[in-house]
Amino acid sequence: MTEGFALQMVEHDNLGEIVYGQLSDALIKGRFAPDARLTIRDLAQSLGTSVTPVRDAILRLIQDEALVQKSAREVRVPVMTLERYLEIRQIRMKLEGLAARETALKAEARDIERLRELVTRNEQAIAAADWPAALELNQTFHFALAEIAGMTVLRGILNRLWLQMGPMIAASYQHGGRAMIDYHHMILLAIEARDADRAERAIVDDIRGASSAIIEQLAALKPTGSAG
Amino acid sequence: MTEGFALQMVEHDNLGEIVYGQLSDALIKGRFAPDARLTIRDLAQSLGTSVTPVRDAILRLIQDEALVQKSAREVRVPVMTLERYLEIRQIRMKLEGLAARETALKAEARDIERLRELVTRNEQAIAAADWPAALELNQTFHFALAEIAGMTVLRGILNRLWLQMGPMIAASYQHGGRAMIDYHHMILLAIEARDADRAERAIVDDIRGASSAIIEQLAALKPTGSAG
DNA sequence: AATTGTTGTTTGATGCATCATGTTTTTCGT
DNA sequence: ACGAAAAACATGATGCATCAAACAACAATT
Incomplete structure (x- = not known):
């Protein structure tokens, strides 16, 4: 722990x-x-x-x-709205894109090793259908990019955003299946190749991919007004 | 008030x-x-x-x-470091760029009117060398973009960032002179023209322009270690 | 039975007493 | 006079008593 x-x-x-x-x-x-x-x-x-x-x-x-x-x-506990979630997604794409970009430029061998281990462990968690662990490893991976990039302010913002999304993600993540771990592989490859552009694109795709299931769920939950 | x-x-x-x-x-x-x-x-x-x-x-x-x-x-009260300020600047460029972009797409007539009035009042404050007022109007302009874009999460993040920069900006802003108000004009023009790309570029330039004086000051203040 | 007034309960806000700990000042021995 | 020990002080943390507002439960009147 x-x-x-x-x-x-x-x-x-x-x-x-x-x-x-x-x-x-x-x-x-x-x-x-x-x-x-x-x-x-x-x-x-x-x-x-x-x-x-x-x-x-x-x-x-x-x-x-x-x-x-x-x-x-x-x-x-806040109820996430579709509108708010979409905004957070946009923000995350920009911010985490920036972090991935910086990471691609700054990552040292041991940083890459750390990321690789996170991906591996996430693979195992998914294989074992251990969703809480997969969820946490996914989060740790995203935070790790900000940390390796040395962006403490960004890391703090991300932390808060995750805190806001937490109650909802926990309920929807399983629907995301294992799609996002593939993106994590792509992010890792881009970072290893020092390709900032590709790293940014990969994490943006990752965020987009992971969120589609959540968006569907939110859209289904509250298609009309909140009168009830 | x-x-x-x-x-x-x-x-x-x-x-x-x-x-x-x-x-x-x-x-x-x-x-x-x-x-x-x-x-x-x-x-x-x-x-x-x-x-x-x-x-x-x-x-x-x-x-x-x-x-x-x-x-x-x-x-x-925190002491801003050059490193931290550069990170905040990067984040602001991304986030406010996003807000400016959305604003260019969504702004209605009265929103544009509001922005125009802020710029005008800022002109006047600068002409009168009323730096506290100019400072506040500058901030209000930046916040207004997030508000018009309807991005409440982004607005909150921006608020916190400004709170962190506050003690330092207040001390350095005058050195920024009147350069940034020109960028505000350009932002306004881009929004009126519904040109999201141009709006984003303009606000990024604005942030870059306003920060250069502060960066110089930070670099001059703490060129060596903090032993003292 | 429905509405309304009364009473009791829940709950966060506020102020404050006390405590533990860290800092400053004083004191005392050399 | 210098340094160390001790006393005094400063300060945030914690717990708690009390308060006011909201809310719920209940009773009374029509």
Whole structure:
């Protein structure tokens, strides 16, 4: 679990930080249903802390837009709309395209090795139909590009975007099948060849490919107004 | 002051929100020096509240990376590095390029009118050598593109980036002179002509142009290590 | 039975007391 | 006077009591 892949900074180990990590993880892993309501006191009880650290963590997640404050005392897991998802997809294509491009230029041997291992492990997870693991490895691969590119700001933005998409991706990813891992191979090849253009094109295709299933699902879920 | 240009949501008027707004504003306006230390109690006293709302606000600003936690009880205004600024610039070029492109496709008459008015007012501010006003109008123009494009996620990212750059931009902007307002004219023309490509190129040039002065300054400030 | 007024409950916001820890200042021995 | 030890101080974290607003449950009146 707590290997070396975590954020560059372990941060201070206050309770709020821990709770934030736990809630982030739960969100990304899709353990909170979209539109689920979170209450501070309930979470505090579940996690065995007082309300303060939970309040801190929720405040931060709201700032991340990983939770939304519907009213003064109502915090909910956001429901992704098709429109919003399409915007995030556009942003990711630009940002991750940039990261892939930089990575192609800057990657060293051990970086490439790391990427290759991620792809391999993802292959294995898919072969074993271990979707949670495949999901996490997919995410790690995308983050790794930003990290290798040395783009910490971009990495942070990506992290937030993923946090926002988490509850929804977790529900839809299996439908993506194994298409995206092929793109990962292509990205890796482009990076090995130091071909920035091709790396960018490959990751854009990857994002497009992985999202098509999700878009279908979102379009099917909310084709009409939200009156209900 | 509190005209209609604010964020789409007025949010709940709790004290923490107000303090967050005040601190954000101070940060963007450059009223905190880079590396200045902020203490909760001092701010609470200055603002006439208890520590809780200030603590909330600072927590959120740290999440925005508009403040950095150097150690367990040390929160400071971040010092922009050249490296970080270059990364933000790259990201902005991609993101704002996307926004300009979308705006060129979607802008209606009143949107264009709004942009034109911003440019005009910026002209006037520059003519009057009112740098704070020019600075704010410049920012508003950039945000307006994201808003007209209807890209709320992008708008949020941009907001955070600006918050991070705030303390530094405020100190350097005057050196940018009036070059960038010319780019704004070009952006406006491209949008009026519905020319997405040209709009994107213009805003990329705008960002590049405005940043060159800042880059020089950053390069001059920290050419060597930070030992000191 | 439907509507409305009352009461009780839930819940986040706020302020504050206390604590742990890190920093500064003071004190004391040499 | 210099340096080390100790006391004092500063400061964010944590928990908690209280409050106000929203909401739910329930009762009363027509």
